[in-house]
Amino acid sequence: MNNIVFLNGQFLPSNKATVSIFDRGFLYGDGLFETLRSYKGKPFALGLHLQRLCEGCRTIGIPLKLNKKYLFQCIYKLLKSNGLLKTDAYIRLTVTRGVDYGSLAPFALSKPTVAIIVKPLHEKIGQYQQKGIRAIFLNNRRSLPHIKSLNILPNVTGMMEAHKRKTQEGIFTDGNKILEGTITNIFISDGNGIKTPPVSDGILPGITRRLVIEIAKRERIKVTEASLTKGELKSCREAFLTNSIMEIAPLVKMENKLIGTGQVGAFTRRFQQEYKHMPLKQIIP
Ligand SMILES: Cc1ncc(COP(=O)(O)O)c(C=O)c1O
Missing domain, CATH: 3.30.470.10 (Aminotransferase class 4, branched-chain amino acid transferase, N-terminal domain)
Structure with missing residues (x-):
């Protein structure tokens, strides 16, 4: 090219x-x-x-x-x-x-x-947004997680491992805690509110994460920024991943376990729609 x-x-x-x-x-x-x-x-x-x-x-x-x-x-x-x-x-x-x-x-x-x-x-983005993403847990972590440094070898190897295991994303963990994906932040939902790990757990303060939190506050949806465990992710009703390019993509399977029904949840759809409307309203803050 x-x-x-x-x-x-x-x-x-x-x-x-x-x-x-x-x-x-x-x-x-x-x-x-x-x-x-x-x-x-x-x-x-x-x-x-x-x-x-x-x-x-x-x-x-x-x-x-x-x-x-x-x-x-x-x-x-x-x-x-x-x-x-x-x-x-x-x-x-x-x-x-x-x-x-x-x-x-x-x-x-x-x-x-x-x-x-x-x-x-990338041509697959629409498919990820509509059908969802499968992911695996990764045991390593990034250094200087708060900044978007060029040193992203753990992300590169993490994504390679995810692809090797026929999934599209790897979720960094710290013991039993989940942190973020190799290119995404993560949210879970019980159908009433959303929960996401705090930046202090060692994650990138994602711009999309921030905008999703803003949408939730505006829509009076409860937002909790608190550490999340692997078990909470596997047993939650819905989960989704965020980044600036993919926007909001449902996470439908974690390792061998379906998340919720394995289909895209209503709550995730709602956030996808709200986010889609944002770029037209708010081009440069
Ligand atoms: C490790 C990591 N976490 C989260 C994100 C999401 O950040 P943003 O929403 O600012 O694109 C990215 C984006 O590439 C990332 O690399």
């Missing part, structure tokens, strides 16, 4: 967009990323994603200066040059600490590398 990408202020065909072999993102995974979705040419919740990116940069000391309006224009231009204005699309922003010839601890303040790619949504 030779589409147009953004790299350090330039719009280039992807085969011409190259980063240095000394880039710390390549050498050490020293950087952060954001994935978000556009709806008919408009990036959704860009402000929230940039806020999380900037907080992550502050946490690990990457001196990133971002101009939201400029980035919005860059994304728009990318969507346009790739013929993705009339449809929904995947957007990824990658920031690394940049080129540095020093050692493990950065030698000097380098200029961050900033890249943006856009592409069509």
